[in-house]
Amino acid sequence: MELEKNFKGKRVLITGHTGFKGSWLAIWLKELGATVLGYSLEPPGNPNNFEATNLSNRVTHVHGDIRDFPYFEEVFSEFQPEFVFHLAAQPIVRRSYEDPQLTFETNVMGTVNMLELVRKVPSVRALVSITTDKCYENKEWIWGYRENDRLGGHDPYSSSKACAELVSQAYIRSFFSQREGIGVATARAGNVIGGGDWGVDRLLPDCSRALSAGDSILIRNPEAVRPWQFVLEPLYGYLLLASKLSEKPDDYMGAWNFGPGNECCVPVSEVVEKTINYWGSGNWENPSAELNHNKHEMNLLKLNSDKAYSCLGWHGVLNIDSAIEMTVKWYKTFYKSEFADMYDFCVEQIVEYTKKYPGR
Numbered sequence: 001m002e003l004e005k006n007f008k009g010k011r012v013l014i015t016g017h018t019g020f021k022g023s024w025l026a027i028w029l030k031e032l033g034a035t036v037l038g039y040s041l042e043p044p045g046n047p048n049n050f051e052a053t054n055l056s057n058r059v060t061h062v063h064g065d066i067r068d069f070p071y072f073e074e075v076f077s078e079f080q081p082e083f084v085f086h087l088a089a090q091p092i093v094r095r096s097y098e099d100p101q102l103t104f105e106t107n108v109m110g111t112v113n114m115l116e117l118v119r120k121v122p123s124v125r126a127l128v129s130i131t132t133d134k135c136y137e138n139k140e141w142i143w144g145y146r147e148n149d150r151l152g153g154h155d156p157y158s159s160s161k162a163c164a165e166l167v168s169q170a171y172i173r174s175f176f177s178q179r180e181g182i183g184v185a186t187a188r189a190g191n192v193i194g195g196g197d198w199g200v201d202r203l204l205p206d207c208s209r210a211l212s213a214g215d216s217i218l219i220r221n222p223e224a225v226r227p228w229q230f231v232l233e234p235l236y237g238y239l240l241l242a243s244k245l246s247e248k249p250d251d252y253m254g255a256w257n258f259g260p261g262n263e264c265c266v267p268v269s270e271v272v273e274k275t276i277n278y279w280g281s282g283n284w285e286n287p288s289a290e291l292n293h294n295k296h297e298m299n300l301l302k303l304n305s306d307k308a309y310s311c312l313g314w315h316g317v318l319n320i321d322s323a324i325e326m327t328v329k330w331y332k333t334f335y336k337s338e339f340a341d342m343y344d345f346c347v348e349q350i351v352e353y354t355k356k357y358p359g360r
Helices: 002-007 020-031 069-079 093-098 100-120 156-174 203-213 232-247 268-279 306-312 320-336 343-354
Strands: 011-015 035-040 060-063 083-086 126-130 183-189 191-193 225-230 254-258 265-267
Touching: 002 232, 011 020, 011 069, 020 035, 020 232, 020 343, 035 069, 069 100, 083 100, 083 232, 093 100, 093 156, 100 126, 100 156, 126 232, 156 183, 156 254, 183 232, 191 203, 191 320, 203 268, 203 320, 225 232, 225 268, 225 320, 232 254, 232 306, 232 343, 254 306, 265 268, 268 320, 320 343
Parallel strands: 011 035, 011 083, 035 060, 083 126, 126 183, 183 254, 191 225
Antiparallel strands: 225 265
């Protein structure tokens, strides 16, 4: 398997490994045989996937803030990573309205700090910096955004991620494109769903909390269309991209989209109905006047991932029903088992997913 060949025995540093996507990535890399060090703040809430999988006892966990450059540099330099995945961020749109300064400090200067360390430490062969589909200037048109479309952002979160993209591109052009043996890229994914996410203002976590408690699901914007994808879809893209960057950096540096196909771009209301169906019971309502608080939220955003398909051989393999079914199965197992260790279940889903890529 290509990924195991490139990551087994390698030193991999993940920022934000206590978060939803970061914890799943740490599990996958550990199963590939990598030596994983995670640098992050404590999990954002309880429960969370990091603790549900007992990950602190399975990878090296360092509690640290990416804004704290001296400590981050100490950890980074001592570990001498060969691969770096940067996921640490303030990821919530609505929180960015409440604390824009924190959002920009974390998402922009945190990225600068990480890039500086990659620039200074010669052991690094590949860096993948994860941003978001919301980094594009969203015109709410019906076709997907390509990697060279205009960046922007109406809210502080989206704007901060566009800034992080610009910072990364400046470092690529100014430093990394002129240095042999290192590849640097940014990655943009859609609305990622999967077990172990309990983030605030996220649809599937809101659904799981409400359904497990027997409450109605409260939906702010039921007609909004989002590009939904199961967590392992973009993570496979990140791993494949990092692998290619380490082999032929000049061919793979730059920005990459890892979004789902059009069949997975559906309204919030449809996702909720499917979630209730796989859960087996429940209902939802839309008290929009109480929930929206006049905060801007986009109604339509899609990604074009032709570049990833053509150059990496990456494409989404799960339809919307499969993505929701796997997500619901994770949450129901968690609640049914009374908060048991979910690590093995995550591994089972990773194995199940990779079987859909023959030859990988």
